Amino acid sequence: MISIRRNKLTLIWLLLCALTVASYLAATKLEGATYFVSAPITTGVLIAALIKSRFVMHHFMELRAAPSWLGGICDGWLVVLFGVIFVVYWSAI
Amino acid sequence: MTSTVHTAPPAGAATAVVSERAEPKSARHLPGEASMWAFVIGDLVIFSVYFTIYMLYRIWNHQMFLESQQQLSQTLGLLNTLLLLTSSWFVALSVQLARAGEIARAARLIVGGSACGLAFVVVKAFEWSDKVGQDFVFTTNDFFMFYYMLTGVHLLHVFLGLGILLFMWRELGTAAQPRVAMLETGATYWHMVDLLWLIIYALVYLMR
Numbered sequence: 001m002i003s004i005r006r007n008k009l010t011l012i013w014l015l016l017c018a019l020t021v022a023s024y025l026a027a028t029k030l031e032g033a034t035y036f037v038s039a040p041i042t043t044g045v046l047i048a049a050l051i052k053s054r055f056v057m058h059h060f061m062e063l064r065a066a067p068s069w070l071g072g073i074c075d076g077w078l079v080v081l082f083g084v085i086f087v088v089y090w091s092a093i
Numbered sequence: 094m095t096s097t098v099h100t101a102p103p104a105g106a107a108t109a110v111v112s113e114r115a116e117p118k119s120a121r122h123l124p125g126e127a128s129m130w131a132f133v134i135g136d137l138v139i140f141s142v143y144f145t146i147y148m149l150y151r152i153w154n155h156q157m158f159l160e161s162q163q164q165l166s167q168t169l170g171l172l173n174t175l176l177l178l179t180s181s182w183f184v185a186l187s188v189q190l191a192r193a194g195e196i197a198r199a200a201r202l203i204v205g206g207s208a209c210g211l212a213f214v215v216v217k218a219f220e221w222s223d224k225v226g227q228d229f230v231f232t233t234n235d236f237f238m239f240y241y242m243l244t245g246v247h248l249l250h251v252f253l254g255l256g257i258l259l260f261m262w263r264e265l266g267t268a269a270q271p272r273v274a275m276l277e278t279g280a281t282y283w284h285m286v287d288l289l290w291l292i293i294y295a296l297v298y299l300m301r
Contacts, residue, residue: 001195002189002190002193002195004186007186007189009182009185009186009189010182010186012182013178013179013181013182016178016182017175017178017179020171020174020175020178020294021171023295023299024167024170024171024299026299027167027298027299027300027301028167031301034163035159035160035162035163035301036159036301037155037159037301038301041299041300041301042300042301045295045299045300045301046295046300048295049291049292049294049295052291053288053291053292056181056284056287056288056291057284057288059185060181060182060184060185060280060284060287061124061280061281061284061285061288062122062124062185062277063124065120065121065122065124066121066122066123066124067121067123068121070123070130073134074134077134077137077138077141080141081141081144081292084141084144084145084148085144085145085148085296088145088148088149088152089148089152089300091152092152092155093155
């Protein structure tokens with residue numbers, strides 16, 4: 001019988017939830033009631049989103065065991081998408 | 094290469110060489126149907142275009158986007174993210190259990206995953222009705238246009254995903270021997286829905 005408690009997927013889920021709550025706290029508690037442009041908060045939130053996306057793809061979507069060309073395409077997509085988001089954001093602040 | 098495997102080995106040493114070469118390839122496994130992966134990659138590319146256009150509009154009117162963003166409920170955004178992550182976890186576990194032949198537990202996890210997906214829809218409906226009640230509608234400004242468009246297109250994906258989860262549950266409940274490839278295909282779609290939400294949450298709710 002496979003254990004859910006002692007399962008790598010459960011560890012990944014806990015990490016995903018922890019990163020989500022940390023992002024939420026960073027975005028809502030580090031500044032006052034009024035939202036301001038904040039490069040540190042945005043960078044942290046985007047890096048957390050990038051890590052979470054890769055976790056979902058590699059562990060839940062099982063890309064870690066998939067043919068390497070598919071992992072390459074998906075990792076390439078993540079790099080290009082987040083690269084564009086970062087460049088556009090940083091070009092304006 | 095394949096013919097080498099089927100040919101009767103002349104010596105034990107030769108067999109060892111063949112299996113050593115073949116193992117890394119056979120250990121790699123495409124989860125689900127290739128056609129689903131083609132769809133997933135296509136969908137990710139389409140959403141990337143949405144995200145890029147959103148980012149451009151955002152930098153062109155950063156202050157207005159920040160002020161509008163402040164009208165969103167951060168708590169509901171967090172709740173919905175945790176719901177989809179939990180749903181994805183249930184579905185990933187379900188596929189793992191189905192592979193091991195634990196069909197009844199796998200079916201129960203699909204029910205859990207679907208319940209989280211339905212809760213996501215309820216929270217989203219509440220959030221939208223709350224915003225509309227405060228007069229923040231599609232035509233209010235560019236931020237709310239993107240908010241309703243991105244979350245709306247994503248919600249359509251959630252509805253389709255819930256239908257797919259229903260098929261997976263039926264497969265686990267009725268088939269004498271559930272098709273693991275079918276379950277993997279459905280799970281791949283559902284995880285993509287989760288993945289897209291993680292990016293929408295960061296761009297629309299959290300970034301400053």
